[in-house]
Amino acid sequence: MRFDTSPAPHVIAGYTVPRVMFQVLFALLPAGIAHVALFGPGLLLQLSVACVTALLAEAAALQWRGRDAAPALKDGSVLVTAFLLAFSIPPLLPWWLGALGTALAVLLGKHVFGGLGQNPFNPAMVGYAILLVSFPAEMTRWPVPMDVDGTRTWSELAQLSFAGFYGADLAVRWDGYTGATALDSIRSGLDLRYTLPELLGRGEIAGTLGARGFAWVNLAALAGGLYLMARRIVRWHIPMAVLGGLLVPSFIAHGLDSGTALGPAMQAFSGATMLAAFFIATDPVSAATSDRGRLWYGAGIGLIAWIIRTWGGYPDGFAFAVLLMNLAVPFIDRYTVPRIYGRQP
């Protein structure tokens, strides 16, 4: 009897890229629920425009590059980019800015480098950074979250979200419903020579754990991130290093000067911390290669984010921190090649 032949190994575990990508999307669910509950349905609007734009941009890019679009659209990677960008931008952003950011993320962040697996930068952060430097006013205007005081209702937040989404002028009708993020307010407060305890004591900025509203989103993102770690989609090195790089300096600085330096709890549960640590920095394509390299990579992101949050002029530091450390990846990879079995270190 005759048989066909093929090279070993003859079995594989059957893990797939789509499985990885859809697990990541699934793990974002708790953070999404918290986000919608506290900031209104803006996230869902941003998600829909981002996903549609991302799929269209991916298909167009592959068409231009003369590649088959079907497998790339099914692998889910472009949806992860869309989700991460939609989670990062304010839920009140006019739809065309969300679409622009997503298109830039997919085209400039991913396909100019050769598509999946080839991009040196995190595509979602490329889109975010371009939007942030180009449209600073729109990119720093958030709805005041539900849990600040009881006078706002979720349906009002829904109306606000749609108004923002269609680009209505929010200044008149919705004054008082929008504002800067907690991190932003703290920085401007400190610039006005308030002390940190005064600012946090106001109540609308800080909750029991971290920033109002954002604390819950961060907690939910942490839960999703731990799920990814348990499922071995994400290994511990990058998230723990990011948190270490952010929290260790903030712990020291807060100990030295509690009047102006945010403590570790506030840092951990404000802004995009958990989303960045578990979902953004862990994008493997643009991260360092080895386990040791990923520790340096993550620690660098956390540290740069802390520096930008402390001294920088932006509401949050993670987008630039991730992009800067993406730049450092070839350097990190060069000096963190693991020791090969039987070779001298």
Place this chain on the structure above:
Amino acid sequence: MAARSTFPAGLVLDAHKQQACESPIIELPLPTQVVLALDQGAGYSAEPVVAVGDAVAAGALVARADHPFASAVHAPLAGIIVAMETREAAVQGGRSLCIVIDGSGADRIDDSVRPVTDPASLSPEELVQRMRDAGIAGLGGAGFPTPTKLASARELGAHTLVLNGAECEPWICCDDALMRSAADDVVLGALILRRAAGTVRCVIAIEDDKPAAIAAVTKAIERLRDDALTLAVIPAVYPKGAERQLITAVAGVEVPAGGLPADAGVVCQNVATAAAVARWATRGEPMLSRIVTVTGSGVAHPGNVRAAIGTPLAALIAACGGYRGAPLRLIAGGSMTGRALPSDEVGLTKSMNCVLVTTRDDIGSRLGAVELPCIRCGDCASVCPAGLLPQQLLRAALADAHDALRRLGVRDCIDCGLCDYVCPSQIPLADRFRHARRRLLEAEAMANKAAAARERHELHKRRLQQAATAEQRAFDSVRNRARQPGDGSAGDGN
């Protein structure tokens, strides 16, 4: 689903061993015809000493091991040599010169088959030589000649003999079956091998998923009361049974890259090889048979079979109830590193520990694989037992960047296939690295050839120059002498 062990690298795989392990070993009667590959799996061929038409007795030498990496081949049955030709075989490259013997039905035994009266009275050198004559080769899967390994271990002063009973590959359980049924043979062989290798101690290593084998070997060791023969139970993690990984697990040392286990003071042999040595010592029988696992969803009644070397695989499968369902691949070895064979007419070799007949149920994951670009997830690096970065190696392999391939250790790859196994992009990494190693070898051969040619050219040029200079000098000296008046002896004067 497979669980992932965190340290040391490797992976717990689905074992699939029960199917074949439950029933006792089948003793297969001698087949009517054997096909003896002169390369028994180590990649080097023995030199035939018989011709077509010769009659041979059972146990007679049919091919001599001239190369140290080849092993002698013997006729497992009495009969007539009916063919000597290149055929498909379970070896690298897929073809080998084969000797085909038709059994005559007579059980004429060759005069050379005599028990070794007292192995302890032989010097280690004599032991090694007689094992070479008996064609003893590693039964663990590589088929490397045992005497060659033992001799180099003696030379390099190895202190520990590790007997490999790990059997980490999925599906394979012939060593397990052997240890359960013939632990005394394993232990006796261990003593002979220890003496031949000149090591102080011997450790038998078994993975913890074989409690019955562990119990049997423990008892056999206790009966012997030899302090320098011990048992090591190691975790059942693939590929713990790979030579280097096993040595690290048992002895806690690493084999230097590019070196031999003996450089780390260790020599490794398979438990089945030890049992074959015992069989040779007690019965005088050269390596004529082995136990092989015949399994897979494509076999009706999976089991372990003791069969003559050269038995066509079709006969082994028939002994296990024949094919079942729709067999897709016939694999010599396990599912991770086994070689897919084109035909079941191939003869059993010494290196073949398993005949795996797979259907879509077994290998559907591989057949249905859709390759996507690498997303640099690093799962491959986290399981690599050699500590490599397969994703970086892949880039170097695709770019054919030879320096990078060497630096990243493409030659330190032990070809275990785990990177393939876990890759979510389903990239055939192990095969890419195999090709890369081959190209590297070819490029190095080319470079050597080019260097030799260049050197030859340079030397040729220099020789021509020297000849020209010498000629010039001779001319000059003649001319000078001619110009020197008064030196009458130089010429005939003006």
